[in-house]
Amino acid sequence: MQETLHYIFNQGRIMLHKGEKYDILRGKDVPTFVTDALPHLFVETADTIAYASSTALEELPEGYEWVGLRESYHLLPKPLYLQAGKASEILYFDTHHRHCGLCGAPMRWNTPISKCCTACGEEIWPQLSTAIIVLVHRGEEALLVKAKNFRRNYYGLVAGFVETGESLEECVQREVYEETGITITNIRYHGSQPWPYPMGLMVGFHADYVEGDVSLLDGELSAAAFFGRDNLPPIPEKLSMARRLIDSWIDEV
Numbered sequence: 488m489q490e491t492l493h494y495i496f497n498q499g500r501i502m503l504h505k506g507e508k509y510d511i512l513r514g515k516d517v518p519t520f521v522t523d524a525l526p527h528l529f530v531e532t533a534d535t536i537a538y539a540s541s542t543a544l545e546e547l548p549e550g551y552e553w554v555g556l557r558e559s560y561h562l563l564p565k566p567l568y569l570q571a572g573k574a575s576e577i578l579y580f581d582t583h584h585r586h587c588g589l590c591g592a593p594m595r596w597n598t599p600i601s602k603c604c605t606a607c608g609e610e611i612w613p614q615l616s617t618a619i620i621v622l623v624h625r626g627e628e629a630l631l632v633k634a635k636n637f638r639r640n641y642y643g644l645v646a647g648f649v650e651t652g653e654s655l656e657e658c659v660q661r662e663v664y665e666e667t668g669i670t671i672t673n674i675r676y677h678g679s680q681p682w683p684y685p686m687g688l689m690v691g692f693h694a695d696y697v698e699g700d701v702s703l704l705d706g707e708l709s710a711a712a713f714f715g716r717d718n719l720p721p722i723p724e725k726l727s728m729a730r731r732l733i734d735s736w737i738d739e740v
């Protein structure tokens with residue numbers, strides 16, 4: 488029998504049931520205290536049916552909590568956190584594509600993951616913003632940077648959005664040079680991860696330093712330097728691709 492999951496959102500927060508552990512809402516229907524949700528089926532497998540919906544409800548009864556999507560990483564099993572990310576992206580896509588970009592007529596859902604224009608038939612799918620992130624090696628050191636817009640006081644890695652007409656490798660080279668003034672070589676793929684904040688795909692790389700002095704060229708960074716493994720500043724939490732790259736470098740020795 489298929490199990491039904493409900494991913495219900497309010498302003499970037501997801502409703503979790505709090506029993507002994509935190510969990511997604513399970514059961515055929517949305518809870519009766521949520522009266523304004525319009526569930527959209529977005530995943531159906533042999534085992535699972537998953538719905539995404541949003542509500543304006545702020546106050547929740549005992550046993551339920553609003554939790555930030557990022558924070559849910561620490562509370563949910565990873566498959567549920569990932570599916571919550573997909574649900575969030577589906578809702579973002581829905582609210583940002585109510586009308587057709589070609590003719591302006593209303594859009595309707597066509598499949599669980601695409602919409603179709605009610606007048607001209609144009610079909611659209613959610614578009615991801617692809618971003619690269621790279622750990623640059625110089626001998627036993629790694630290049631860590633502090634972005635001006637980081638909310639917390641830690642160092643991360645050079646990152647940036649892929650531009651149209653650009654390969655991932657060209658983007659890695661460009662971002663490193665634009666942000667720090669150094670040149671790199673030997674760019675190698677590490678892994679990727681969905682980044683539903685709001686519609687991203689992070690692609691992680693390692694690369695090797697060639698030449699140049701670190702300088703903050705384009706004003707996006709407040710600090711950048713090479714660090715050794717025994718001399719690390721505060722680094723990002725486990726959730727992020729930045730941390731996965733840094734951990735893989737730490738584990739090399």
Ligand SMILES: [Zn+2]
Pocket residue numbers: 587588589590591592604605606607608609
């Ligand atoms: Zn249209």
